[in-house]
Structures are given as C-alpha cells and as structure tokens.
Amino acid sequence: MRAVCVLGTGLIGGSLMRAAARAGREVWGTAASEATAAAAVADGFDVGTDTDAALTRAAEADALVVVAVPLTALEPVLRRVDAVAPTCRLTDAVSVKVAVADAVAEFAPRARYVGGHPMAGTTESGWAAGDADLFNEAAWVVAADDGLDLDVWRDVAELAWACGARVVPAAIDEHDIAVARISHLPHLFAAVLASVGAGEQGDDLALALSAGSFADGTRVAGTRPELVLAMCEGNRASLLAAVDDALGRLGAMRGALASTGGLAATVRAGHEARMRWASTREPLELPVALDGENVLAELRELGRRGDVVGKA
Numbered sequence: 001m002r003a004v005c006v007l008g009t010g011l012i013g014g015s016l017m018r019a020a021a022r023a024g025r026e027v028w029g030t031a032a033s034e035a036t037a038a039a040a041v042a043d044g045f046d047v048g049t050d051t052d053a054a055l056t057r058a059a060e061a062d063a064l065v066v067v068a069v070p071l072t073a074l075e076p077v078l079r080r081v082d083a084v085a086p087t088c089r090l091t092d093a094v095s096v097k098v099a100v101a102d103a104v105a106e107f108a109p110r111a112r113y114v115g116g117h118p119m120a121g122t123t124e125s126g127w128a129a130g131d132a133d134l135f136n137e138a139a140w141v142v143a144a145d146d147g148l149d150l151d152v153w154r155d156v157a158e159l160a161w162a163c164g165a166r167v168v169p170a171a172i173d174e175h176d177i178a179v180a181r182i183s184h185l186p187h188l189f190a191a192v193l194a195s196v197g198a199g200e201q202g203d204d205l206a207l208a209l210s211a212g213s214f215a216d217g218t219r220v221a222g223t224r225p226e227l228v229l230a231m232c233e234g235n236r237a238s239l240l241a242a243v244d245d246a247l248g249r250l251g252a253m254r255g256a257l258a259s260t261g262g263l264a265a266t267v268r269a270g271h272e273a274r275m276r277w278a279s280t281r282e283p284l285e286l287p288v289a290l291d292g293e294n295v296l297a298e299l300r301e302l303g304r305r306g307d308v309v310g311k312a
Helices: 011-022 034-042 051-061 071-084 098-107 150-162 172-198 205-209 212-222 225-233 236-259 264-279 295-304
Strands: 004-007 027-030 046-048 064-067 089-092 116-118 139-143 166-170 285-287 308-310
Touching: 004 011, 004 051, 011 027, 011 150, 027 051, 034 046, 051 071, 064 071, 064 150, 071 098, 071 225, 089 116, 089 150, 098 172, 116 150, 139 150, 139 172, 150 166, 166 172, 166 295, 172 205, 172 212, 172 225, 172 236, 172 295, 225 236, 236 264, 295 308
Parallel strands: 004 027, 004 064, 027 046, 064 089, 139 166, 285 308
Antiparallel strands: 116 139, 166 308
C-alpha cells in the first residue's frame, strides 16, 4: 500500500489521515499551526509544521501527496511541492477542480497530478472535528480528463476505497458544474434562508417557532464563512449559472403565486427531483480495468450515468 502525505490537517485532511491509518497506510502530514500539530501528535499521528520535511519524505518514499488546504491557501503549498518534490504523485481534496488544475499547471507543473474531491463534510472544522468514518459510502470524485497518469489515478482511487468511499470519475469542468448545483448553491440558499428567517434584529418570533425544515435548510449556514467563500468564489462561473437557473425557477414560482396563488408546478417538480435523488443513493458499482486507449473516456461516461468505479 502506498504511503500518504497529507498537507493540511483540518476536517478533511485530518479525517483522511485517520481513515488511511486505520486502513493500514503509513501516513504523515503537516498543519498550519503548532497547536494543530500538537493536537494531532497527542492523538498519535505524525504531524508537524515543516512542509519541506514532509515533502522530502514523500519524495523519498514515492508517497501520494494529498493537498487538503482551502483554495485560497493553495499557491504557497504548490510552490513548495515544486521546489521539494517536483515530480511527486499529487492529488487534492479541494471542492473545485478547474481552479486547482490551473494552479497546479502554473505552480507545480511537473507533478503527476490527478484531482480528487471527497464529497463529505460537516459544519465543524479543524483537527478535532476529524473522523475516520467521514468518508464511509461518500462519493469521492477522481478526475478523469484525457492525458492523466493512470498509475496515479489508481493511487487516488485506491486511497478513496481505503477510506470507505465510492469512486466517481468525472471531467473537472463537469465536476465544477455539478458541485455548483448540489453543494455551492445550497450554501448560498442556506445563507439567504437563515437571513430571511432571522428577520429584523430584536424580533425572534420566527426563530423561536422554527423546527426541522428551517434547521435542515440552514444547516450548512453554520459553516465557517471563510470556507464557504473560498469554495463558492472559487467556482464563480459555474455557480453563476446555477444561481441564474435558481432565480428563473424562483421567478416563475413567484409569478404563479402572485397571479393564481398556485404553487403546484414548483412543489411537484421539487418532489420529483428529490425522489430522483433518493434513487441514486445505491449506484451501480462497476469494475474497470485501467488499460486501453479510451479508458478515461469510459470512466467519464460511467460517472455521468451516476455509477461508481469498483475495484477490478
């Protein structure tokens, strides 16, 4: 099993370290602060604050390097990758993929990079929030664009499987369009819904009456704002398209409510979409042999169908 070096030990990086270690992987990492590193060491993990030392070890061990920092912190990390382990096996856990691929091409162009995105998280953050079970049965996107190194693709997929996740192959631009609709837009809707529910300062009647629908709809508004801003602003073009789609639907709903008082079209369409979502919770798992001329195109098509890749 390939060793893993995790750069960034917040919720995702910390959970990844825990899950990889539980699966028997040799794993070490770096933290942004001495306090975080000390907390990880106290929990029995090999974590420090010296990125160069961690990357030197990764280069010597031919480890898979996982960048698990926010998009806004990516550039200096990639510069160290290029300086210390320029041809390393590299992946990431950032919630957008086109921007990361562009950054890797600019700041660590020799790295053998295959993008990744585990679709899991909570509103909590930091090392203490990490959980080895976070990725169980979660979708883990592995980039499947033409020209990627299939050997590294296998490394990333095997790490995802080791962490308990389901591997979903996707082109990076298609990934960003998809997460704008099902992750980034919900964060913005949650922010708007929370603000509408709160109303004017000093009038907390609505909040006092709130129950499950408000709690569920606003849950992700409890995420640290800087993390939400990093992922949403980093996916601006795709998110704008999703916002426009949502505004069009809201406008049609408002028009119907104002003219006829009827909301059937909106409510029924939403119900049907939710039922369709529920039907995707048990995707078809297909073994894929990573050879042949068109394997990456085949992987992308498999992901578009909503299926996942199983071990061959």
